[in-house]
Amino acid sequence: xxxxxxQGFATLKKVHVNxxxxxxxxxxxxxxxxxxxxxxxxxxxxxxxYIPNEGRFKRNxxxxxxxxxxxxxxxxxxxxxxxxxxxxxEAVIQGFKKPEMKHRKPCFWVPTLKRSAVRSEVLNEFFxxxxxxxxxxxxHEHHGFDHYLLKSPACDLRSVLALKIKRKILIDLLNGxxxxxxxxxxxxxVKKEFxxxxxxxxxxxxxxxxxxxxxxLAKTQKMIKEANPIVPHKQIFREKLIEQLKQAGLEEVTxxxxxxxxxxxxxxxxxxxxxxxx
Amino acid sequence: MLRSxxxxxxxxxxxxxxxxxxxxxxxxxxxxxLRRKYPLELHKKNQKPRKLRGKHFNYVLVEDxxxxxxxxxxxxxxxxxxxxxxxxxIVKVRPNFAYNELLLTxxxxxxxxxxxxxxxxxxxxxxxxxxxxxxxxxxxVNMLQNRVFAIVMNKEQPWVIEPWHVRAxxxxxxYHILSDxxxxxxxxxxxxxxxQKQNKEFIVTVTINKxxxxxxxxxxHHWSTNPSDRLPYVYEHWLQDTEPLFPSEQKSNESSx
Numbered sequence: 092x093x094x095x096x097x098q099g100f101a102t103l104k105k106v107h108v109n110x111x112x113x114x115x116x117x118x119x120x121x122x123x124x125x126x127x128x129x130x131x132x133x134x135x136x137x138x139x140x141y142i143p144n145e146g147r148f149k150r151n152x153x154x155x156x157x158x159x160x161x162x163x164x165x166x167x168x169x170x171x172x173x174x175x176x177x178x179x180x181e182a183v184i185q186g187f188k189k190p191e192m193k194h195r196k197p198c199f200w201v202p203t204l205k206r207s208a209v210r211s212e213v214l215n216e217f218f219x220x221x222x223x224x225x226x227x228x229x230x231h232e233h234h235g236f237d238h239y240l241l242k243s244p245a246c247d248l249r250s251v252l253a254l255k256i257k258r259k260i261l262i263d264l265l266n267g268x269x270x271x272x273x274x275x276x277x278x279x280x281v282k283k284e285f286x287x288x289x290x291x292x293x294x295x296x297x298x299x300x301x302x303x304x305x306x307x308l309a310k311t312q313k314m315i316k317e318a319n320p321i322v323p324h325k326q327i328f329r330e331k332l333i334e335q336l337k338q339a340g341l342e343e344v345t346x347x348x349x350x351x352x353x354x355x356x357x358x359x360x361x362x363x364x365x366x367x368x369x
Numbered sequence: 370m371l372r373s374x375x376x377x378x379x380x381x382x383x384x385x386x387x388x389x390x391x392x393x394x395x396x397x398x399x400x401x402x403l404r405r406k407y408p409l410e411l412h413k414k415n416q417k418p419r420k421l422r423g424k425h426f427n428y429v430l431v432e433d434x435x436x437x438x439x440x441x442x443x444x445x446x447x448x449x450x451x452x453x454x455x456x457x458x459i460v461k462v463r464p465n466f467a468y469n470e471l472l473l474t475x476x477x478x479x480x481x482x483x484x485x486x487x488x489x490x491x492x493x494x495x496x497x498x499x500x501x502x503x504x505x506x507x508x509x510v511n512m513l514q515n516r517v518f519a520i521v522m523n524k525e526q527p528w529v530i531e532p533w534h535v536r537a538x539x540x541x542x543x544y545h546i547l548s549d550x551x552x553x554x555x556x557x558x559x560x561x562x563x564x565q566k567q568n569k570e571f572i573v574t575v576t577i578n579k580x581x582x583x584x585x586x587x588x589x590h591h592w593s594t595n596p597s598d599r600l601p602y603v604y605e606h607w608l609q610d611t612e613p614l615f616p617s618e619q620k621s622n623e624s625s626x
Contacts, residue, residue, distance in 0.1 A: 227468055
């Protein structure tokens with residue numbers, strides 16, 4: 092009963108506290124992952140589905156009134172399907188259409204998807220993925236798929252697939268492009284072209300980049316387990332005993348044995364021996 | 370029982386839906402730029418925006434970016450491509466063509482200063498384009514060779530086929546040959562009118578840019594100014610097989626092809 096009743100500060104107001112990185116295993120996730128999480132989930136993505144107003148203030152031409160310009164973004168829905176494609180920052184929008192003098196109608200605005208291929212220079216590989224026209228436009232603007240992924244922040248990539256490919260590219264760059272081992276001249280060119288992007292990250296950040304929350308927790312759990320391995324008490328006590336015996340030396344061991352023999356009348360009693368029947 | 374029927378019914382419907390490819394039932398999906406129909410009230414400085422209410426989710430379509438024409442992009446060619454350009458050339462092409470045909474197939478690169486320098490044609494380099502007069506010549510050759518041209522001749526007056534007859538017939542089909550020197554007729558003279566030669570095929574060689582040679586298939590057709598004397602119309606006559614005017618010519622063609 093008492094657990095269901097709100098107590099303290101929470102009684103005054105509805106307070107939503109995000110306990111993702113404050114409670115339990117989440118509290119032990121390293122700072123490198125929290126930095127990535129902030130880039131992915133907390134940072135405001137670029138305006139794709141609306142045109143933001145520029146400037147700080149605007150004047151009403153009729154009244155002369157000056158009002159500040161405030162751009163409030165249009166909320167985007169996170170759907171499962173976007174994680175299996177690269178939509179270039181586009182997303183599903185839920186809202187209403189409201190014709191004049193009519194009731195509003197619910198509507199979902201969904202991006203136009205098409206299946207096409209993308210080519211990664213660093214990985215030396217083609218991927219068949221679902222794309223939008225915006226993705227291809229962005230690839231053209233950045234002069235290549237790798238440049239597009241490496242230049243865009245995680246909040247603009249949105250999808251798990253794009254972040255996974257970006258993570259793989261970063262790890263490959265850190266290891267010196269093993270995909271081009273068969274062609275050393277091309278390997279040097281690729282290294283020279285893309286090494287600039289490694290300056291933004293430390294090796295630890297790359298290790299934690301592009302992981303989902305569940306994967307990050309699993310990785311943390313694994314690290315904790317490896318740092319503190321569980322050893323059976325039997326082994327610990329046996330080692331302790333052996334050390335004690337070594338320190339004590341042979342003489343004492345023999346001495347104990349003699350003492351045991353003197354006061355060993357109790358041992359002669361066997362409680363499990365068969366009792367004589369009277 | 371009912372459940373099983375219901376289940377099977379659902380399955381059948383779902384399979385039908387999956388296989389049907391009806392354009393009317395397909396959902397049209399495009400990318401949208403929206404704006405709020407009722408703008409949000411101003412919030413205080415350095416504070417969170419106000420809570421969104423139902424009316425703030427009424428959106429108006431501003432622009433559909435899928436409908437707008439995307440500009441051409443510039444690419445540097447890594448090799449000679451028919452109908453596009455030479456190696457090292459900077460060409461402006463449609464973005465989808467550039468992506469699907471040139472960039473994904475590694476025939477071109479984006480026109481950055483480094484790429485332009487890298488793929489520039491070096492002096493003394495043996496280039497493939499020397500074999501061609503221009504990137505578009507082969508395309509013209511293909512277009513000429515994939516068609517059959519009718520050489521329309523008079524049914525009453527005597528004639529001998531000359532290059533300008535061929536030039537006029539090709540011009541009717543939209544192929545403008547600027548000089549008669551480019552047209553090479555067969556060795557033997559073709560004279561008429563002779564209804565034995567009606568719809569028989571012969572080969573004319575057209576030289577493009579004084580370099581590429583196209584073998585153009587021509588068929589003789591007899592024409593009269595008097596409508597009652599004209600030959601009956603044959604439906605899609607260019608698709609039908611005919612005999613060659615010179616049997617030796619056909620044999621050499623078959624052996625070459």
